[in-house]
């Protein structure tokens with residue numbers, strides 16, 4: 223669990239007073255200005271292995287007051303993608319907006335904010351644990367994909383969303399049967415953006431190798447609304463718009479695996 227000093231998205235300006243990294247010059251999220259990205263031949267297709275979990279393997283799903291967190295087994299491995307070494311999965315969680323009106327992705331593309339965003343958090347296999355890797359440069363790799371409203375129900379996302387009504391209160395947890403976690407991501411593992419940044423919540427460690435898929439994932443409006451209307455955080459307020467404001471690039475370059 224995270225025994226950190228308490229924070230909320232409301233007191234974002236105060237984060238840096240408690241967590242100095244949050245004031246750094248390699249922070250996330252950022253706007254991806256597609257006209258300014260540079261193609262890199264080193265960014266080969268992402269390779270995911272061990273993501274197809276058998277149903278008898280259950281995963282913890284927790285309302286941690288800021289998002290819905292799905293714990294992942296470290297046998298799930300991320301490699302390829304121009305990574306210096308393989309990464310192992312730790313958890314995945316979601317970011318979303320409020321009501322049909324306000325979208326809630328963390329990253330934006332050419333100033334466009336999507337309905338939501340999924341983050342699959344991994345840590346470098348060079349380290350024994352997530353905690354050890356989290357504070358080391360290149361220690362973390364997060365796969366990010368945008369959630370858009372589409373006409374169909376997204377069945378893989380129902381594996382998670384159907385449990386939300388059972389973990390409405392902060393701190394509540396339930397067990398989800400194993401499924402193919404890769405189905406929560408776009409199928410095109412060849413086309414993505416890459417930049418160095420940070421966790422988007424305290425402690426804001428500047429140790430994240432970010433991969434943002436070019437292709438989006440589509441969920442039905444009902445599924446997006448379920449995300450926006452079910453979970454409650456502090457003082458029984460609904461968890462909504464759980465995204466950090468855009469951070470400055472401070473000269474960082476954004477790479478792309480495609481022309």
Ligand SMILES: NS(=O)(=O)c1c(F)c(F)c(SCCc2ccc(C(=O)O)cc2)c(F)c1NC1CCCCCCC1
Nearest residue numbers: 223224286288289315341343364420421422423424425
């Ligand atoms: N976008 S992100 O990856 O920075 C991110 C967020 F934006 C997040 F909002 C979150 S949730 C907030 C941090 C947190 C709180 C409680 C618990 C718990 O009770 O188990 C766990 C974590 C969240 F968990 C993460 N990922 C976390 C970063 C914070 C602390 C380390 C845990 C794994 C990665």
Ligand SMILES: [Zn+2]
Nearest residue numbers: 315317341422
């Ligand atoms: Zn996140």
